[in-house]
Amino acid sequence: MSASVISDFIVPKSSGKAFKVNKGQLLRVIECEGKQVASLMFFNAHNFKEQFMAEFSGGLSYFQPPDLGRIGSHYRLGELYSKVPYENLMLRVTDNKIGDHFLGTHCTKKTMEILHAPGNRSCSDNFAEALREYGLQLEDIYSPSVLNAFANITIDQKGDGSIHVKPPRSEQGDYIEFLAEMDVLVAVSACPDDQSPINDHVCKAIKIQILEEP
Known part of the structure; x- marks a missing residue:
C-alpha cells in the first residue's frame, strides 16, 4: 500500500516555513509550477544544536562504496548526517528523480547586493522568520549548511573551478522525498532570488507533503 498524506501545504513564493517531521514519516518537497529552488535546513527536533551538515554529508557519501546503494555526491545526496560531534543519520533520500540538488550556501543580503538588488528578499530573511517561532536565530546556527533542492548549479571541474x-530542470509535480530517521525540525525557503537564473528569474511557491506508511 502507498503512503498516506497526513499534511499538505504550500510555502508561498519568496517566503519560508518551519515545521516538524517525525521519525519514520516521509517528507516530500514538490514543484508547484516548476523551476523553483527550495532551500532546506534540518535540525534534531529535540536538540536544535544538532544540525544537518551539508559538507560533512557530501564527504561521507563520497566514501561510500557504490554497492551499498547509497552513493551520493555534491549534487545527488543519498543520506543526510548531522554535524560533528553528533554525526547521526538524520534523513535518507528515498525518491530523487531530478537529481539536481546543490549542497552549499543560500542567498543572503550580501548576495542581493552583489546582484545589484539591495533590499531584495533573500533566503536568509525567509529562514530567520521561519525559525523565530522555535526560538532560533541565524547567529545561533550554521546557516550556510543547506540542501538546495532543484538547484541546477555546477562546478567547473576541469577549468578554474568556477560555479x-x-x-x-525540474517541472511542475517533480519532487524529492526524504525518510526521517529521527524527529526533525525542517526549515524551507522558497528561494526569492529573481535576479539570477537559479529560479529562471521568476519566483514561485513550493508544495510540502508529510506522509506516513500504513
Whole structure:
C-alpha cells in the first residue's frame, strides 16, 4: 500500500516555513509550477544544536562504496548526517528523480547586493522568520549548511573551478522525498532570488507533503 498524506501545504513564493517531521514519516518537497529552488535546513527536533551538515554529508557519501546503494555526491545526496560531534543519520533520500540538488550556501543580503538588488528578499530573511517561532536565530546556527533542492548549479571541474548557475530542470509535480530517521525540525525557503537564473528569474511557491506508511 502507498503512503498516506497526513499534511499538505504550500510555502508561498519568496517566503519560508518551519515545521516538524517525525521519525519514520516521509517528507516530500514538490514543484508547484516548476523551476523553483527550495532551500532546506534540518535540525534534531529535540536538540536544535544538532544540525544537518551539508559538507560533512557530501564527504561521507563520497566514501561510500557504490554497492551499498547509497552513493551520493555534491549534487545527488543519498543520506543526510548531522554535524560533528553528533554525526547521526538524520534523513535518507528515498525518491530523487531530478537529481539536481546543490549542497552549499543560500542567498543572503550580501548576495542581493552583489546582484545589484539591495533590499531584495533573500533566503536568509525567509529562514530567520521561519525559525523565530522555535526560538532560533541565524547567529545561533550554521546557516550556510543547506540542501538546495532543484538547484541546477555546477562546478567547473576541469577549468578554474568556477560555479555555474542555470535554470532548474525540474517541472511542475517533480519532487524529492526524504525518510526521517529521527524527529526533525525542517526549515524551507522558497528561494526569492529573481535576479539570477537559479529560479529562471521568476519566483514561485513550493508544495510540502508529510506522509506516513500504513
